[in-house]
Structures are given as structure tokens and as C-alpha cells.
Amino acid sequence: MKFSPLRLLANTLFFLQMSDASQRVRETNQSVTSDFTLTGLFNHSGPHLALFSLVATIFTMGLLGNAVLIFLIYTDARLHTPMYFLLSQLSLLDVGFPLVTIPKMAADFLQEEGAISFGGCAAQMFFLMLIGVSEGVLLSLMSYDRYVAVCHPLHYPVLMRHQVCLLMVGTSWLSGVLVASIQTSITLHFPYCASHTVDHFFCELPALLKLSCADTSAYELALSISGVLILLLPLSLVATSYSHVLGAVLHMHSAEARHKAFTTCSSHITVVGLFYGAAVFMYMVPGTYHTPQQDNVVSLFYSLITPMLNPLIYSLRNREVQMALVKILFRTGFRSKR
Template sequence: MGMSNQSVTSDFILMGLLGHTGPHLALFFMVAAMLTVGLLGNTSLLFLILMECRLHTPMYFLLSQLSLLDIGFPLVTIPKVAAGILQGENSISFGGCAAQMFILMLMGVSEGILLSLMSYDRYVAVCHPLHYPMLMRRQVCVLMVATCWGSGVLVASVQTSVTLHFPFCASHTVEHFFCELPALLKLACADTRVFEMSLSISGVLILLLPVSLIVTSYGLVLATVVRLRSAEARHKAFTTCSSHVTVVGLFYGAAVFVYMVPGTYHSPPQDSAASLFYSLVTPMLNPLIYSLRNRDVRVAVTSVLSRAGFRPKR
């Protein structure tokens, strides 16, 4: 009982970004710059979707949820990382670690499901355009978003509560820059093999089912696009879908490496690099990918700036 109490009251020590534990201003400014770009990009995109009527469509409603998740991911992890870089010390309380792990798991599962539903939206738009208003009506979109967030809450509640039930009596040094479930399990002094096996099975379901839907949707989209007679229609479909495929590749590539590749095939620094990719780099790149390659977003920016008095020069 005393050992269990110790595991609840003791702080955890995070290894820092990519194993770095000492103060380093260059690393701090790089992380801070990427965080700022990501937050500004996602906040601006969210603002555009809210303010511009032409973006009040199912695709952009789903994209607004992606922006919310991309704002949350770095805010949960990076401020603590930045503080650790400056101070050279990365302790986090048990409660803070539990909250961080829960929120990240919630957002990770939600984003994975959301990306698969966004691929379904593109499938309906390209393959069944006449039925799009009915198949993607507002009630369906709200149900989709509720499914994403609800699934995230359910999975995060179960996995976080089970993980924190184990006693952490050996070491409290987490070989990661934030409290992620695989890194925490390595500190448990109880037998976690059954739980790890269940995590692997659930990881396959959580990751592979959405990926299967994405692959199926875009396979059907590709087959439809190549049959389009209009070059302009093909270009528009390819541009919209390729943006989403790029985002999917960035997110799922890192997530599959961390959660589905056996731990013996990658080291803690590699795990940290992959986690940094989907917690900071991907949220920074997503709004750039959607805005730079999307004509509707560029037109919306011009419209909002014009209403604000910043009229473009002719």
C-alpha cells in the first residue's frame, strides 16, 4: 500500500525534447516559433470558417474540428517542453501527467476518426455530388463530430485509468518529453503484458479501421476522377483530396510508428521524434496545406480582409 501511495504522490521526471534536459536557447526559439506558427495558422483558419459564409459547408465544418484539435495538441505538450528547455528541469506532478495523457489520447483518437470521416466527405462530394446535400446534411455532420469526440473520451478514459492503476515503484524518469501511454507503461513494476496486448489489439482497431475507410474512399474517388471529362473538375478534385491525403499521411505515419511498431524496433529518441512530429510539426503544417492549396480559403481570406478595410490593390 505504501508503495502504491508513493507512486501516486511522487512527481515524474520527463527526459526533455529528444533526450535534451539542459537549457538551450536555440532549441527553445525553434520550438516557440513552430508553436506560434501552428497556433496562428489554425486559429486564423478557424476564424475564417466561422466568419465566411461560403465556408459554411460540411467539409469546412469538419476542417474546423481538425483545427481545434491541432490547437489543443501543442498547447498540452509544448509549453511544458519549452519551460523545461529554459529551466533545465522537467518534473511533472502525477495529476498533471494523468491529465496530459488523457487529453492527448482523447485528441489523438478523435483526430484519427475525424480524418477518416473527412475522407468519406470527399468520397460523397466526388462520387455522389447530387446526393451530397442529403448524405452530408447538418445532422449527419454533427453526429460525425460527436462520434469523434465521444470515441476519444471513451478510449482515453479506459486506457488512462488502467495505465495509472499500475504501481510506478521502480523509476519515475519518463523517457519522453511528455506523458504518453507507452512511455508510462515502461515504468510500471507490475506485469503489464496482458494490458499491452490489449493495447496492441485496440491500436489495430483504432488505427487500421479509419485507415481502411480512408484507403477505400480515396480508391473510389480516384476511379471517379480519372473518368471525369472536364480537366478543371479533375484538377479541383485532385487539389482538394491531395491536401487531405497529405494531412492523413503526416498524422498516421507518426502514429503507426509509435503505437503499432513493436517497441524493440525503435528507441525512446525515435519515439520522441515521431511524437514531436504529430504533436507540433503536423499541427503547424495542416493549416498551410489546406490554405495554400485551396482556392476557397484564399478567396475567403480576400473577402474577410476586404470587409475589414484592407482592399487588395488592382
């Protein structure tokens, strides 16, 4: 058989293509089948054991506080209003946030390991993004509720009827599902063929992107742009609503009415500030401007501290919630005596 340079060249190209394809398959299989390792927050030294106990205490307080608030809202007829219905949904999201991250972190600490499967990592990332986006949208819609209550009190029963409240809640959850589905699927599409050690205590999108062996710069730019839209659009609604609320409150003649409006609105503004402050730092500030240690602190703040503070902020500054709690405690005490 005659020697053919063209045949040799064709065979060489064929083998190169096959080798490249098999390499891509190996990288993809590795990214799908390999576990990740979470670095965690604590080691087993004395100070870290104390910090772990503090985190466990805050976690328990947050779950109990939000569960009690949900229970009060659904059992006390005086709290069956649009504002408290939306607040119950906020508490429901605040129950989910720490449940996605803290039990896994605690189990890793107690078992002295940090392995998490690819599927488990994907689930963590999806649910955290779902809850985070849903909470951001819900907080902005709650500001509209306060705007209607203060600026258009006579039209409040119509503008904030039950169907509208259900639409608000549905919009917040649907937004979370949509964004989480898109962002998670894109992130998991990248090959993770290098290090599988996530420098974080849970699988969060920015931390995971750092491990990809593909060029993610274009996606990170798109993520920053989408983060601006996802965060700034709700914040603009909050700012617009409360600028109108502030103007209406300053024109009120009754000191008692001004105090009540300031109390309810300042509670919501405090929650918005805590949530969006941490979210802006994580998703709008480029990753080169903050360290993994700072990411851990900020993530712990919005996934643990903020959910614990929200029920305290609303219950301690809200007379209706306080009265509902006293009523339940009185009933419980009366029944136990009988």
C-alpha cells in the same frame, strides 16, 4: 500456555499477509503521491537553444494558422459547407494537441526542471489520447465527405446535411473520450514504485508503462491489438473512400473538375499520411524496435509539426480559403485607412 505448532504457523501466515498488504499499500501510495520527472528535449547548449527557439516559432505559427483557419470558416458564408465545418473541427483538435505538451516542455526548459505531478501526468496522457483518437476518427470521416462530394454530388446536400456532420463530429469526440478514459485508467492502475524518470518530454502511455514495477506484458499486447483496430479501421475507410474517388475522377471528362477534385482530395490524403504515419510508428510498432530518442522525434512531429502543417496544406491548396483570407485582409486594410 501450551506450545502449538498450528498456532505458530497461523500467526506466521497472518504476519506475512499483513506485511505483504502493507507493502502493496506503500507501493500504491508511492505511485499516487510521487511526482514524475520528464527528461525533456533540450539542454542549455548553443545548438539546443536554437532548436528550442525553432520549436517555439513552429508552435506559435501552428496556433495562429489554425486559429485563423477557424476564424475564416466561421465568418465567411462561402465556407459554411460540410467540408469546411469538419475542417474547422480538425483545426480545433490541432490547437489542442500542442497546447497539452509544448507549454509544459518550454516551462521545464526555462526553469531547468522537469517535475510533473501524478495528476498532471494523468491529465496529459488523457487529453493527448482523446485528441489523437478523435483526430484519427475525424480524418477517416472526412474521407467519406470527399467520397460523397465526388461520387454522389447530386445527393451531397442530403447525405452530408448538418445533422450528419454533427453526428460525425460527435462520434469522433466520443471515440476519443471512451478510448482515453479506458487506456488512462488502466495505465494508472499499475504501481510505479521504481524509477519515476520518464524518458520523454511529456507523459505518453508507452513511455510511462516502461516505469511500472508490475508485469505489463499482457496489457501491452492488448494495447497493440487495440491500436491495430483504432488505426486500421479508420485507415480502411480512408482507403475505401479514395479508391472510389480515384475511379470517379479518372472517368471525369472535364479537366477543370478533375483538377479541383485532385486538389481537395490530395490535401486530405497528405494530412492523413502525416498523422497516421507517426501514429502507426508509435502504437503499432513494438517498443523494442524504436529507441526513446526516436519516440521523442516522432512525438514532436505529430504533436507539433503536423498541427502546424495542416492549415498550410489546406489554405495554400484551396482557392476558397485563399479568397476568404484576402477578403478579410482587404476589409481590415480598408478600415485602418478610414
